Amino acid sequence: MAKSIRLAAALGLMLTGPVAGDTADGDALIGQDWDTIIEMARGGEVNWFLWGGSDTINQYVSEYLGGILEDEYGITLNRVGLSDTVEAVNIVLGEAEAGVTEDGSVDLIWINGENFRTMVQADLAWCGYPGTLPNNDLIDWDNPSIATDFGVPVDGCEMPWNRAQFAIAYDSARTEMPPRTIAELIDWVDANPGQFTYPAPPDFNGSVFVRHVFYHAAGGVDALLGPFDQALYDEVAPRAWEILNAMEPHLWREGQTYPTSITQLDQLFANSEVAFSFNYDPSQFGLAVESGLWPETVRSYGFADGTIGNTNYTLIPFNSPNKAAALVLQNLLISAEAQLEKARPEVWGTVPAIDLGAVPDEIRAEFDALPSHPSVVAPEVLAEAALPELQAEWIAAIEQGWIENVGR
Amino acid sequence: MPGGARTFLLLAPALVVIGVLFLGGLGVAVLRSVGYMPLIGLTDPSLDAYAALLSNRDFYRSLALSLHISITSTLIASVIAVGAALLLRRGFAGRGIVSFLFQLNLTVPHLVGAIGILYLFSQSGSFARLGYQVGLIDQPGQFPALVYDPFAVGIILQYVWKEVPFIGLVVLAQMQGIGADYEAAARSLGARPWQAFRHVLLPLILPGLLASSAIVFAFTFGAYEIPALLGQSHPQALPVLAYRLFTDVDLAARPQAMAASILIAAISGVMVWAYVALTRRRVGG
Amino acid sequence: MGRALRTTLGTVLILWLVLPLIPLGLWSFARGWRWPDLLPPVWTLDAWAYALSQTGGVLQSLWTTIAIALAATALSLLIGIPAGRALGLHRFRGKALVELLILAPVIVPGIAVVFGVQTVFVSLGLTQSAMGVILAHLIPVLPYTILVMAAVFSGFDTAQEDQARSLGASPAQAFRHVTLPAIAPGILVAGLFAFLVSWSQYILTLVIGGGRVETLPLLLFGFVTSGRNDIAGAIAMINILPGLLILFVTARRLTGRSAALPGILRP
Numbered sequence: 001m002a003k004s005i006r007l008a009a010a011l012g013l014m015l016t017g018p019v020a021g022d023t024a025d026g027d028a029l030i031g032q033d034w035d036t037i038i039e040m041a042r043g044g045e046v047n048w049f050l051w052g053g054s055d056t057i058n059q060y061v062s063e064y065l066g067g068i069l070e071d072e073y074g075i076t077l078n079r080v081g082l083s084d085t086v087e088a089v090n091i092v093l094g095e096a097e098a099g100v101t102e103d104g105s106v107d108l109i110w111i112n113g114e115n116f117r118t119m120v121q122a123d124l125a126w127c128g129y130p131g132t133l134p135n136n137d138l139i140d141w142d143n144p145s146i147a148t149d150f151g152v153p154v155d156g157c158e159m160p161w162n163r164a165q166f167a168i169a170y171d172s173a174r175t176e177m178p179p180r181t182i183a184e185l186i187d188w189v190d191a192n193p194g195q196f197t198y199p200a201p202p203d204f205n206g207s208v209f210v211r212h213v214f215y216h217a218a219g220g221v222d223a224l225l226g227p228f229d230q231a232l233y234d235e236v237a238p239r240a241w242e243i244l245n246a247m248e249p250h251l252w253r254e255g256q257t258y259p260t261s262i263t264q265l266d267q268l269f270a271n272s273e274v275a276f277s278f279n280y281d282p283s284q285f286g287l288a289v290e291s292g293l294w295p296e297t298v299r300s301y302g303f304a305d306g307t308i309g310n311t312n313y314t315l316i317p318f319n320s321p322n323k324a325a326a327l328v329l330q331n332l333l334i335s336a337e338a339q340l341e342k343a344r345p346e347v348w349g350t351v352p353a354i355d356l357g358a359v360p361d362e363i364r365a366e367f368d369a370l371p372s373h374p375s376v377v378a379p380e381v382l383a384e385a386a387l388p389e390l391q392a393e394w395i396a397a398i399e400q401g402w403i404e405n406v407g408r
Numbered sequence: 409m410p411g412g413a414r415t416f417l418l419l420a421p422a423l424v425v426i427g428v429l430f431l432g433g434l435g436v437a438v439l440r441s442v443g444y445m446p447l448i449g450l451t452d453p454s455l456d457a458y459a460a461l462l463s464n465r466d467f468y469r470s471l472a473l474s475l476h477i478s479i480t481s482t483l484i485a486s487v488i489a490v491g492a493a494l495l496l497r498r499g500f501a502g503r504g505i506v507s508f509l510f511q512l513n514l515t516v517p518h519l520v521g522a523i524g525i526l527y528l529f530s531q532s533g534s535f536a537r538l539g540y541q542v543g544l545i546d547q548p549g550q551f552p553a554l555v556y557d558p559f560a561v562g563i564i565l566q567y568v569w570k571e572v573p574f575i576g577l578v579v580l581a582q583m584q585g586i587g588a589d590y591e592a593a594a595r596s597l598g599a600r601p602w603q604a605f606r607h608v609l610l611p612l613i614l615p616g617l618l619a620s621s622a623i624v625f626a627f628t629f630g631a632y633e634i635p636a637l638l639g640q641s642h643p644q645a646l647p648v649l650a651y652r653l654f655t656d657v658d659l660a661a662r663p664q665a666m667a668a669s670i671l672i673a674a675i676s677g678v679m680v681w682a683y684v685a686l687t688r689r690r691v692g693g
Numbered sequence: 694m695g696r697a698l699r700t701t702l703g704t705v706l707i708l709w710l711v712l713p714l715i716p717l718g719l720w721s722f723a724r725g726w727r728w729p730d731l732l733p734p735v736w737t738l739d740a741w742a743y744a745l746s747q748t749g750g751v752l753q754s755l756w757t758t759i760a761i762a763l764a765a766t767a768l769s770l771l772i773g774i775p776a777g778r779a780l781g782l783h784r785f786r787g788k789a790l791v792e793l794l795i796l797a798p799v800i801v802p803g804i805a806v807v808f809g810v811q812t813v814f815v816s817l818g819l820t821q822s823a824m825g826v827i828l829a830h831l832i833p834v835l836p837y838t839i840l841v842m843a844a845v846f847s848g849f850d851t852a853q854e855d856q857a858r859s860l861g862a863s864p865a866q867a868f869r870h871v872t873l874p875a876i877a878p879g880i881l882v883a884g885l886f887a888f889l890v891s892w893s894q895y896i897l898t899l900v901i902g903g904g905r906v907e908t909l910p911l912l913l914f915g916f917v918t919s920g921r922n923d924i925a926g927a928i929a930m931i932n933i934l935p936g937l938l939i940l941f942v943t944a945r946r947l948t949g950r951s952a953a954l955p956g957i958l959r960p
Contacts, residue, residue: 422775437805517892517895520913537730626799
């Protein structure tokens, strides 16, 4: 029955041409010939929900990516700017709860970590399609930092877009000797009261800072890898809260309040209220300098005892009505050309998620020749001391523990 | 057409819209807060969400913060507004400009005002920089914390900025409707200016003052974007807490968000009623 | 109160009213404006160039906001004029209750209603759509429209209509040639304020529009929380414009009859 319907649909397609914006049935797309998918997507639209706080990223998405989609495929890209990715997750959750299974409003989400876990656990992600994308060949799925997202297996439910590793930013005109390890940072905060703070978890970046302290309290990350372990958590967590609570009186505003977002910390740093900012995506430092938010004397580095790295992805919700167009966009996102454009410091400067060993030589040469931004620590340097992410259950427990033991 | 039916027909569309959207919205929130929503498979009503909310210390801290914000803003804005209306009633050099600004200010979205307050009063804002330039402070941390602060000063400043013109124009309109005769009579009978104001003018302008400040109270109690922008990380104002619960990826928090929204509605209703009753008794008596 | 004191207090009031708008205006032309600079070190049109570019999203957002506010205004007038007439001219049983119902959305905060509305709108496919946002905006907009129109009709003399009817005019003709001209200024004022109430909505748009319907206040919030003060400044300036325009349009009417003011104000 289903087969005959699909056949009729294919016939109808041949007779009448593509019906734009009606590719909710993902099964019909998986394994399809790529040209057929392009034809199904042609003339349609794709609604991409992603963090919208950077004008340069917005312009890369709207102008560069949107331009290619429009010119080559006749697809309209609707960039929907979010202030927090959880908003998009929530929309899909709400739709699923209300029984909207085919006509959802989200076609693609820029996502990773806890939000990805939520989507997978609630069965809201469309999976199994990566092999359909021609550019899937550029993805090194054997690399565990690509194939698992914060400990959750990707399993064909999302496509990598960028890689990132935590780094610290300071103003070389103000701070001569920034602390090089978490232990040094803790001493530095004691010696320089009021000059440091971090965003309150569950802010994404505040949360990863707290995890660095948690790793430090655990005496290394190795024991924490693997599934959540309540006994181990109960042993390590009090030590971490003790460190953070001891730090609190020496923080900005004596720790009575914390910035609510990383951008609030960025503002404090810009105005010399604190001596450091940090980010999971160091290319943001370059963007902040280029936009005039930060002075050109900003430099960045990673802790000698390592900083945490992650990969971020794009995901197609189960109820996206424009899956074909979303696939075309995803394929474009991981194309060597689009990844190269995105790696240019003046465009974004982020680290590619594709395997540079697999891209054509002439593009590889361009990648190698890319200038680096003086304010952004080189990814190769950071990679020398990289720490893995924890599984999402760990992260949720640490965030909740912080709120209960430190934040209030 | 008989008068009754005609009146009903005239009112029907408005009542349908308000009935469906407003009462309907409230009703659905009540149903979801008790977990009864057969449409989406919830058939087991309970008061768990209210119990969870009311046994949470954060809820009371948020409630206290929101009450503090709305009571303080309404009081300060009302007093300044009456003063400004008294000022505007008589002529002075900048009167035309003030009335223009009062009206302009009414049209400015709250969010815009809030951002202005942020740029002015943050520890690295315009006033702090002025303090640095004249040598009062050396670094931002020495400027008093007026935004993201425990006493919600920045939030209250924004509301006062925005609501003084609102209450002021209402009160002014009422003063102009009254004219100066009553007060002049009181003054000629030997009343001092304050007595004339307290016992003659104030009761006369009370209806407008009450109505406008009650609206301000309810608004400042329930607004989201201002405390979301200018508030500290913890505790959060009640509407911010409700929205956070609503957007929690753990769907189990949704009924609590609904319960919080119902409590916001109930509290603002009761507070407005109590405020009107109380003020009427004190000033009218 | 002495004249000098009044002038001083008036000046303080003026400064206070203008003050918060100044850094917003400055920021829209600033670059690298950091502590401890009292004024921007570098002046630039970059933020405006972004705000007015075709791909920046600000212009689209401007049109979206205008379209939604116009639609909400039109709907609320359509529904609010008859209701205002009933409340302003007629006495009937249960009038107090009806008035309370119409006032209730003014007193009960939007956040108390919007979660429930969103639940229903999701199943109706009205979330993420401008239509849904317009309907949601009716909740705060309609009461104000009705209250203004009730005030307008309470000063309207129905004898003129009766006279027109007795001279053979149809109800439609009587409305068109007698009623409408008499209430037109009131409709204009009600419409302008309805527009402004919709124009500055935040939480209703956020919850119902779900980010997909990005009005200017949402866009503004996004840029200010991501630290782009320059672009936020430019958007804030754009956000003030309609109010300013409307003010110039209505300046005469508002100062002429200030007794009508209480009905048309909002917090």
